[in-house]
Amino acid sequence: MRDGGAEDDDPRVAALLAHLAVREAPFAISGRDDLAGLDLGHAALTARLDPQAPPRWWARDPGGLDLAQADLADARLEETDLSGANLRRASLAGALARSAGFAGACLEEADFAGADLSGARFIGIAGGQASFREAMIEDADFSGATMRFARLDKALLDGARFEGADLWGTDFSGADADDSVFRKARLDEANLSDCNLTGADFSGASLKKARLVGSRLRGANFSDARLDGADLSGADFSRTSLVRLDLTGCRLRHARFAGAWLEGVRLTVDQLGGAVGEEIAGEYEAAQASYLALERNLQSIGSPEGASWAYKRGRRMGRRHAGLRAREALSTRDFRGTVSYGYRWIADRFVEWLCDYGESLSRIARAFLVGILLFAAAYGATGGLFHEGANTPTYNPLDLVSYSALNMMTANPPEIGVKPLGRVTNLLVGLQGAAGIVLMGLFGFVLGNRLRR
16 A cells, blocks of 8 residues: 555645644645645545555544644635545635535534535544534534534524434524425434425424524424424415424414414424414414414314314404505595495404304304393383383383393294384384394304314
């Protein structure tokens, strides 16, 4: 074996190895602005070794070039192969290392902050506590990497692959990671808050006690993922398919579900903090869609009370949206729109007061009571109720309320010794009878729904 380069070797490799043979850590690499394209990987350097006396530039563990504590800040390393290298505590901050190879390297506590690592290969690295803060890592491959407590906060990770990686406690906060792949990765206690994870693949991943607060998870894949104890507060699941997941141990306060497909997802109303994120943001139309998705899901898991809550909240969002559009139409002098949306708001508000959108028996009973008292007052105001044989109307509150109550709950005018006289009074009697029939029918409908549940 040989420990020097042959004549056809890149002279830059020979110069670098000679420099490393006499260096003392920590040290700066000379000529680091001219290292692009060098083959410094495990396979190439193994051919230079003397097995009896390995040179100082060789690291037995992990088996490659020894660059521990080296200063490679701002180095040019495009397409450079450093597979198997020992870069423990090395500084590569700001390095230009597009499509570089680091497979199998030791990067523990190494600093890649602000580096351009687009398309780089980090397969199987040991990168515990390494820093990739604000680095550009699009389409990089970290498959099988071990990166516990590494920092990738505010990094650009679009299309990066972390399949099967151990990312326990890793900080991804604020990262942009569209279409990134975390399939079967271990992300327990990782921080993915405020991340853009649109289209990310978490299938089969473990996210126990992970933080995804405020993250954008639109279209993400969570099939077979484990989310026990994860904090999903304010997360955006728009257009995301969530099927047969157990989220009962997660925090879902003000999460967003507009356009999401939820089926068989175990969760409770209490986890939502009283409202979905769209409602908190005043996006009432989207909030209505979010509550619709929740309603269907809660029905699918056998939670009728939860489904009823989601249905009512969704109807209220429709009313608020109509009110908002009515005000907008009024401000632009769109009177047709004002009338149209205004009518919808008034109609929905009345239905809410009357029966809470068909979900409340107590509100219907209240409407009965209010109707009885209002019509009793109307009979007294018109002076149209007379005792049989009397020439003067009765204003006795007991007579008025009794007649009003019985007329409200029977199909025919009551026979209690009090008769209506006059066109106005008879018209009131007919109107009250019709109102009573409607309310009785509505009461039966809501009661039937409740009994079926």
